[in-house]
Amino acid sequence: KAGVTQTPRYLIKTRGQQVTLSCSPISGHRSVSWYQQTPGQGLQFLFEYFSETQRNKGNFPGRFSGRQFSNSRSEMNVSTLELGDSALYLCASSFGGASDTQYFGPGTRLTVL
């Protein structure tokens, strides 16, 4: 069974621009979660979508937003990029049940110049 895929794998943007990242979950999975990974802060939860609805939200500013489509694919958008947004962005999918295992994608490396 194919794993979680994320596109693009690498991105370079400049301050003030916006960016959209995409995540395709494992077939049958209805939950997609997004995380920001940095050397200093580790893995920080951004948000989770389940059946096209945001189910959980982390403590990130409104510049970070997401959505989920009917096929469970999810996108994450960051507007007005800042240098501090440079990070590895990971998505994880699961069936969405209370104790289901999350499966992670390879991540998108975003560099903001």
Place this chain on the structure above:
Amino acid sequence: AQRVTQPEKLLSVFKGAPVELKCNYSYSGSPELFWYVQYSRQRLQLLLRHISRESIKGFTADLNKGETSFHLKKPFAQEEDSAMYYCALRAGANSKLTFGKGITLSVRP
């Protein structure tokens, strides 16, 4: 709010030595605890979860509610255990995962 603390950033041991990766948490309810592992150039993946009470790749972890800890242990480290390890907590059904900052385990030959 829940918090996960991994007090050490790096643990370096020789092959065959015992390993203990520490994880402490703060949460007033009954959490679900996990250990995730990321090998070099690989994806983050689940290693084990406390509700399964199983040993994976020789690793075990016991939830100690009194000490609010979930330390990961292995009696004899192998070189292939070298990786980044993250402890994570889920505060309730369908709630988010909160991760610690991770620890790098280096097993020397």
